[in-house]
Amino acid sequence: MTLQGTCREIGEIVVVDFSGKITLGEGSSMLRRTLRDLIEHGHRKIILNLYDVDYIDSSGIGELVSGYTTVRGAEGELKLLHLTKRVHDLLQITRLFTVFDVRSDEEDALRSFR
């Protein structure tokens, strides 16, 4: 399934609920466009809810990293929520689990912003 995302705003925070695959091509592009658009519209507190993303390849990981550095460069915060086991394991073995702020509970994620 191609990547689909819907945005929810909770105060200053935007939660993007993703579903599908983040892989080379449309999935990675969609993630990139979504984050770019959010930044351009002034959003600086972003949660990527990956509850329904069970497949991410190295291109998708690259886009997550790119998104992280872009948001951070705009003095914002990007958090990941509800990682599936496969995505969780991928971030673990690539040491990116130490880079991203990963949360398993949405309320906790919302409260964690500075």
Added chain:
Amino acid sequence: MLDSVDLAESIVMRVAEASGFSEEDIHKIGMAVREGVINAYNYGNQQDRAKKIRLTVELEPETMRVLVLDQGKGFVLKEVPDPLAEENLLRTSGRGLFLMRAFMDDFEVRTGPGGGAELVMVKKLPGGVSGNGRA
């Protein structure tokens, strides 16, 4: 190109499934192949659509071997930057080879007949399953 990547992944996953691998191992094998073919296209063949990538799947008595051969100039595995190094963690690319090595039981890069890189990925067959075929 993306259709070819998906096709390669799909073909190998079907062979893996028929060989009795678990769902998780099938997923890992598929991902490794995916990363290998993408690497072959981007780095080996330099995105030249006129160049080919050869995918071979071999079933041996105890292992499944997948070979991905490009028509590039080859490369030395140990010269590829380590994506786990602190200075490379925030790079947006460079994890494909690492993932192939992580997902397969054995991995090597050798020089193909025409000078291109041949990725050799090996996964031990599940216990009690043997094969003797080439695809």
